[in-house]
Structure formats: C-alpha cells, structure tokens
Amino acid sequence: MEAAVQASDAVDTALAPGQPVIEVRGVWSVFALPGGGQHVVHQDLDLTVRRGEVLTLVGGSGTGKTVLLRHMLGLTRPARGQATVLGRPAGELAREGAAARVGMLFQQGALFSAFSVLDNIAFALRESGALPPALVREAALLKLQMVGLKASDAHKMPAELSGGMIKRVALARALIMDPPLLMLDEPTAGLDPDSSDAFVALLRALHQELGLTVVMVTHDLDTLFELSSRVAVLADKRVIINAPVPEVLAFEHPFIRHFFLGERGRRAMELLRQRQHARPAQGD
Numbered sequence: 346m347e348a349a350v351q352a353s354d355a356v357d358t359a360l361a362p363g364q365p366v367i368e369v370r371g372v373w374s375v376f377a378l379p380g381g382g383q384h385v386v387h388q389d390l391d392l393t394v395r396r397g398e399v400l401t402l403v404g405g406s407g408t409g410k411t412v413l414l415r416h417m418l419g420l421t422r423p424a425r426g427q428a429t430v431l432g433r434p435a436g437e438l439a440r441e442g443a444a445a446r447v448g449m450l451f452q453q454g455a456l457f458s459a460f461s462v463l464d465n466i467a468f469a470l471r472e473s474g475a476l477p478p479a480l481v482r483e484a485a486l487l488k489l490q491m492v493g494l495k496a497s498d499a500h501k502m503p504a505e506l507s508g509g510m511i512k513r514v515a516l517a518r519a520l521i522m523d524p525p526l527l528m529l530d531e532p533t534a535g536l537d538p539d540s541s542d543a544f545v546a547l548l549r550a551l552h553q554e555l556g557l558t559v560v561m562v563t564h565d566l567d568t569l570f571e572l573s574s575r576v577a578v579l580a581d582k583r584v585i586i587n588a589p590v591p592e593v594l595a596f597e598h599p600f601i602r603h604f605f606l607g608e609r610g611r612r613a614m615e616l617l618r619q620r621q622h623a624r625p626a627q628g629d
C-alpha cells in the first residue's frame with residue numbers, strides 16, 4: 346500500500362494531508378518601468394501552502410498579492426524562481442486548462458455578462474467537452490444549489506444579480522470541475538456587512554465539506570480571522586512570516602502593527618475574542 350502510494354505520480358503525493366500543495370521558491374517578479382529601469386515587486390520570495398489549510402495572504406496595496414496569485418495560477422511567469430502546484434510547474438497547469446485543479450474567484454466576480462447564471466457556472470465543464478450537455482446542466486444546477494442559490498436563479502442574467510449573488514455564481518463557476526485548490530482575491534470586497542458575513546459562512550462550510558485547500562487575499566480582518574488557518578504577510582518584497590494568527594500578531598514589523606493593531610484592527614480583535622469565547626470547540 347505504502348509502496349503503491351510512493352509509486353504514484355507527484356499529484357497524488359501532494360494530496361496527502363498536511364503536505365505542501367503549492368511551493369513558491371526563490372521568486373523574483375520584475376516589471377519594466379515606462380521611463381526605463383525596473384520595478385522589483387518580489388525578491389527571492391518563498392511561500393508554502395499545505396493541504397487543507399486556508400492560507401490568507403496580506404500586504405499593503407501594490408506589494409504584489411495579485412501578481413503572486415497569478416504566478417501560482419501559472420498566468421504570469423516569474424523573472425526568476427518557480428511556483429510548483431500539486432507537484433507540477435504552475436505554467437504547465439495553466440497550459441492544460443487549470444479549472445480541474447485550481448478554482449479561481451477573481452476580485453471583480455468577472456462573470457460573462459451575456460451568459461445566464463447557469464451558463465456562467467457551466468462554462469469550464471462545457472468547454473472541456475468531458476460530458477454531454479444534459480449532464481453539464483445537471484452538474485451546474487448542483488453547484489448552483491451548493492452555493493445557496495435557487496433553481497429559479499439559473500436563468501437570471503448577471504446584470505439582475507446583487508453583489509452577494511454575483512460572488513456566489515463566481516464561486517460555483519470556480520468549483521464546477523471539483524478542483525482541490527481554490528484561490529480567492531478579495532472575496533468579500535464591496536459586499537455589505539450582512540452579505541459579507543453570509544459569504545464567509547459559505548466559504549467556511551465549503552472548505553470543510555469539500556476538503557479544499559484555499560489561498561485567499563483579503564484586507565478584511567473579519568474575513569481573515571473567521572477563515573484563516575495561517576496568514577502569510579507580504580512585505581519588503583517577500584513573505585516575512587507565514588504562521589497562525591497569534592504568531593503573526595506577535596511578529597514585530599511596522600506593516601503588521603499598522604494592519605492588525607490600528608483602530609479597525611482593535612475592533613476586529615475584540616470581535617475575535619468574543620467569538621472564541623462563544624465557540625470554544627472551534628478547532629474540532
């Protein structure tokens with residue numbers, strides 16, 4: 346049994362519990378400046394994402410969070426270093442069509458405005474040609490229900506949807522091929538507080554039920570505290586710490602102090618303390 350596992354390909358090995366599913370090693374991201382010269386965004390950056398965790402990536406605006414997600418998706422190639430996803434170079438994954446391995450929820454929702462809800466959700470599965478149209482439809486309807494939408498929403502157009510519904514459709518679309526990995530760029534940005542709480546609760550439930558590994562960018566502290574197994578902090582062109590919240594809070598760095606311990610940070614921490622008090626068995 347053990348030998349069989351070891352003999353199987355790198356993808357299966359990477360799916361063992363607690364194993365690294367994403368490894369970013371020695372990455373440099375460099376962009377040419379319009380007036381000549383170079384803008385170094387990442388310098389010798391390392392990041393490991395382990396199976397089953399929710400890794401939250403934080404950093405100031407322009408520190409390269411989205412660029413790092415794009416490296417992990419294989420959409421942008423680093424100037425140096427590499428990103429390995431499920432044991433394979435991220436670029437290979439992208440060329441083969443990543444939807445079966447990695448679901449991506451883009452910051453703007455990014456639905457196709459001319460497609461119905463159901464056709465948006467079905468998109469990657471339909472394109473793959475793996476199933477006949479009737480089964481694609483069934484699969485999309487299942488995902489629609491999984492994200493808390495009603496069958497009667499299936500034929501709505503994106504322009505008719507609230508912000509919270511757009512996020513749900515985008516999430517269903519990201520999960521249509523049942524990928525083990527999900528990436529979220531600012532999943533609750535632009536949502537009102539109730540919709541944001543509801544979406545966070547949905548993400549929490551799906552993470553647990555589907556055993557997903559999640560990489561999330563957010564600057565919303567409620568979302569961060571509610572979902573994160575670990576927090577990776579991007580500053581000084583690299584990941585300065587990748588650890589559970591209490592360790593990150595204890596780490597001395599001006600950005601961390603500003604991000605967590607400013608006015609809004611104190612409010613969020615108070616909420617966190619209340620929640621932990623109300624739910625002592627959270628880790629079970």
Ligand SMILES: Nc1ncnc2c1ncn2[C@@H]1O[C@H](COP(=O)(O)OP(=O)(O)O)[C@@H](O)[C@H]1O
Pocket residue numbers: 376377386404405406407408409410411412413
């Ligand atoms: N394709 C590109 N060409 C030039 N500069 C880029 C490109 N993509 C990102 N950048 C620059 O890289 C930096 C990081 O961008 P980004 O990852 O979007 O930051 P954020 O952490 O806010 O998501 C920014 O200064 C941005 O202008």
Ligand SMILES: [Mg+2]
Pocket residue numbers: 410411412
């Ligand atoms: Mg960004």
